[in-house]
Amino acid sequence: MAKTNSKGEGVKPYQIKDGRWRAEITVGWTADGKRNRKTIYAATRAECATKLRAALGAKDTGILVTGKVPTLIEWMEYWLDNVASVKVIPRTLVGYRTYVRKWVADTNVARVRLDKLSAEHIEAIHINARAGGLAETSVTQLHRIVSRALTIAERRGKIGINPARRLDAPVPNEFTPDILTIDDARRLIRAATKDPHGARWIVALSLGLRQGERLGIGWDQIDLNAKDIRVTRELYRLPWEHGCPTVNNKPSCERRAHWCPEKVNGGLFIKLPKSEAGKRHLPLPSPLVDAFTQLKKRQDLERLQAGLGETTWTSANGERVDLVFSQTNGRPTDSRKDWGDWQAFLKSAGVPAVRVHDARHTAATLLLLMGVDGRIVMEMMGWSQSSMLKRYQHVLDEMKRDASNKVTEALWTAPTEDAQVVDLAARRAARARQTR
Numbered sequence: 001m002a003k004t005n006s007k008g009e010g011v012k013p014y015q016i017k018d019g020r021w022r023a024e025i026t027v028g029w030t031a032d033g034k035r036n037r038k039t040i041y042a043a044t045r046a047e048c049a050t051k052l053r054a055a056l057g058a059k060d061t062g063i064l065v066t067g068k069v070p071t072l073i074e075w076m077e078y079w080l081d082n083v084a085s086v087k088v089i090p091r092t093l094v095g096y097r098t099y100v101r102k103w104v105a106d107t108n109v110a111r112v113r114l115d116k117l118s119a120e121h122i123e124a125i126h127i128n129a130r131a132g133g134l135a136e137t138s139v140t141q142l143h144r145i146v147s148r149a150l151t152i153a154e155r156r157g158k159i160g161i162n163p164a165r166r167l168d169a170p171v172p173n174e175f176t177p178d179i180l181t182i183d184d185a186r187r188l189i190r191a192a193t194k195d196p197h198g199a200r201w202i203v204a205l206s207l208g209l210r211q212g213e214r215l216g217i218g219w220d221q222i223d224l225n226a227k228d229i230r231v232t233r234e235l236y237r238l239p240w241e242h243g244c245p246t247v248n249n250k251p252s253c254e255r256r257a258h259w260c261p262e263k264v265n266g267g268l269f270i271k272l273p274k275s276e277a278g279k280r281h282l283p284l285p286s287p288l289v290d291a292f293t294q295l296k297k298r299q300d301l302e303r304l305q306a307g308l309g310e311t312t313w314t315s316a317n318g319e320r321v322d323l324v325f326s327q328t329n330g331r332p333t334d335s336r337k338d339w340g341d342w343q344a345f346l347k348s349a350g351v352p353a354v355r356v357h358d359a360r361h362t363a364a365t366l367l368l369l370m371g372v373d374g375r376i377v378m379e380m381m382g383w384s385q386s387s388m389l390k391r392y393q394h395v396l397d398e399m400k401r402d403a404s405n406k407v408t409e410a411l412w413t414a415p416t417e418d419a420q421v422v423d424l425a426a427r428r429a430a431r432a433r434q435t436r
Helices: 045-061 072-087 090-103 119-131 136-155 182-194 199-207 211-215 286-305 335-348 357-369 374-381 393-412 424-434
Strands: 011-015 021-029 035-042 228-231 234-238 267-271 280-283
Touching: 011 045, 021 045, 035 045, 072 090, 072 136, 090 119, 090 136, 090 234, 119 136, 182 199, 182 286, 182 335, 182 357, 199 211, 199 286, 199 335, 199 357, 211 234, 211 335, 234 335, 280 374, 357 374, 357 393
Parallel strands: none
Antiparallel strands: 011 021, 021 035, 228 280, 234 267
């Protein structure tokens, strides 16, 4: 017959019919108010008592694991579906799922139970990802995703201690933005001024908006009279998912999700900027006001000639927007097409190929190089953390060093033999005679 120890010490070891010894310990309460017990079995009474004491010690230190322990991939999928899906925006969740599918799901570590995971298992995930060609910055992100999921498992008693905390996290590669030279930026601005759709690129170079912010601009955000713009939305795409029934773990339509007749959850969406700092008012340079004015006139004329009435576009999540950088019918410019247009624009202007996002890096760097206060740059760029400023410091240092070298070359180069000292008084007198 089972005998109870003092309160909190569980049920003393007792022998059951098959000859084994059994003990019990209450570790908490379930959601429906029932006791959550851990049962201990052993071949002898002494062994059972030893295991009971160990369990009580684990309970006191908060590392006692109860119930069926999931494997790493089972827990990652649960965490993605039920925890991360509530905490993060859909686009970020898509990225998390991609990391887990590509770099965790198909590894041997994926099948290891959480209570058997070690720091070496997490390290094996890193090694596999690096061998697969993943950059160190992305390995760092993968580590953060796995570690976050395991932290939640630890809090919920699915694992004793998060093993990811027992090793040094990967260190991301040093951030080195690719920026356009001032001359190249000027060439692009000059070319954009002559381009019917050049306002798209002037916005990128002068205001440094993110691609999604730029493509999500509506005419309601621009006040041409006040010469300002409100950055309050962002355009982004989510991949389609199968909506058809699954047969033998495969979609019944036997197509890719994009071509599934019953596809769901994908398309182009509109959302608020990712942080409060991302919502901002920005003054418009006068040339950009002129570019927007001409774009609006041309857009209205094209739609009138096409016989189009209402051209307000409705996003997949129900947002109605009269987009600035849109197709004639009002539909948005897709990010992939925007990228292709940018590359073609660079080539036509005779400027080396860089990413669309590098226009933003260029805008931030030029502002800092001109001596604009860091807090103002943060507001204009929509940065929420001052650490973003430090990422550009080494670029600025290199530019300052280059400027110093040019000063050295200008002032310390030996004068030519026939160089003559300019008589300023004589020059002024000559200019006065010419104007008479």
